[in-house]
Amino acid sequence: MADVTASGLLADIADVGRDRTRGGYSRHVFDTAELDLREWFAGEARRRGLDLEQDRNGNLWAWWGGPGPDAVVTGSHLDSVPGGGAFDGPLGVVSALSAVDIMRERGVTPAKPLAVVVFGEEEGGRFGVPCLGSRLSTGSLPAEKALRLRDPDGVTFADAARRSGLDPERIGADPELVGRIGRFVELHVEQGRGLVDLGGPVAVGSTVIAHGRWRLTFAGQGNHAGATPMDDRRDPMLPAAETVAAVRRIAASAPATRATVGRLAPNPGGTNVIASTVDVWLDARGPDVPSVVRDVEAAARAAAEAEGCTVELREESWSDEVVFDPALRDELSAELGDVPALPTGAGHDAAVLSAHVPAAMLYVRNPTGVSHAPEEFAEASDVDAGAEALATVLARLSR
CATH class of the missing domain: 3.30.70.360 (Alpha-Beta Plaits)
Incomplete structure (x- = not known):
């Protein structure tokens, strides 16, 4: 299989979910655009020989070596805010797929299970609650509350999930699946200008404000x-x-x-x-x-x-405020040449998971500093540098 760069993968999905009214992209959980992206992800996972599964809450898992305990997991989300940018969410997914390619090119075979995950409804753009997929899986959001959520058209989350092939009666906490995760790393475009001012393409995350x-x-x-x-x-x-x-x-x-x-x-x-x-x-x-x-x-x-x-x-x-696992943060920073650690005011699935497993973030430079808007941006060279960095830390964590 030919290697595919993260920037190239991002270009492959550039026309999916464009919002002709607002500008940017509108991709919401279980709508046409998001379902198209899920199908795209499934195809990319199969092309890499990864074992694909959809969990009870609609999150997608692509396993390298099959599911197992103490897994190293990376990924992000494919949905967006209304009229959002091209990078928030998908960058973490395409970088994870590219990192698999890079690790194989480097001759790295993980000694631990490794998975690429796509969490559903991270932005809350359809049903109003952010990080819905990870909150449900960890049990931090009760299933009965989630099932009653309604989108602007009055469709409940239960009905939308049912139409997408999920069983509403099985939606909820999934301790067995969460228990497989040994460590979790999420790559994301920076939502701010920290890296611009520091002059580097990649940083690790320190905290998420309440x-x-x-x-x-x-x-x-x-x-x-x-x-x-x-x-x-x-x-x-x-x-x-x-x-x-x-x-x-x-x-x-x-x-x-x-x-x-x-x-x-x-x-x-x-x-x-x-x-x-x-x-x-x-x-x-x-x-x-x-x-x-x-x-x-x-x-x-x-x-x-x-x-x-x-x-x-x-x-x-x-x-609440999240402080990412200090030992994991420092391990990743050192592995990448002592890159800086930055706080953020944006929520992430990694922050939800951090209450249950050691979790970390990697940020890729955003020269505009703008996010949740069409002007959100990252240079192709920085996108690919982020995927290289992710491959480096995944190789270390999966030894």
Whole structure:
């Protein structure tokens, strides 16, 4: 089999899931684009003679040497945020496949089982909860909660999984599968400019800051936009808008904390209709998130009361700060020539797994510093350098 570079593999899937409206890519779990990428991954795994399996939660595993204990596992995800970049997720998958090629070219045969994994719904772009596949497998997300999740079209995760050939009754914690993992390494495009400033193509991960998502639902009185006097309205869009502005103000006063409203959904959503409800999603990250969320909720309640509306706050996901395994981090850094260790404000499947197995991250330089947007980028030379680095550490860990 001819060797295929990571940058070449990434080019192979460049047309899958392009978003002609938003720009970039929209690939969400069990939609057409993501299913096409799963089929592509299966074909690439078969071409390398890897044993492919889909677990009870829809994650894909390609095994070199067959499943077994103390496995060295690498991989990432294939889904994206709406209108996301080409690298977030797929870079870790194509680099893992390329690393298998590089190891074989170097004459390396793993003494331990080695697997490339594709986790489902890492971004939460369809069902709202990030790292859904890894959370389900580790048991950190109850199956009954996951099965009730709905996408913007009202389709439940249970129904979407069933249509894709999964048995909803088997979805949930998979301790036997997680127990096979000896160590896990995830390669990812850097979501920031640390490597640009340091002048290197690759780094290891140190920490992931605490982060969570909340939904605020404002309720008022839907009505006719032309027939309802301005002083006779209970319009939930007003307190929703005031809350969006308050989020920026409140987070700006909390050191090292970031808070964002990236999604707002009025119901029913007509141009000539006063909304009856408005959902606002809050993403908050950093050391002072609890107090920020409390202040945002207080501002939302005050704004809702002033308009004669109500508001309900619901937590959709939460992840504490993660410190990646220090021994594994230092081992990888030394193996790669003492590359730097960088923190991140972005969540990853590696962070979910870190509570159960030694886990690490490799980052590849992103010259724009932009992520979750079409401008996300990595030079082909850096992409291939990342795959070479991943092959190096996998060879060491699988001795």
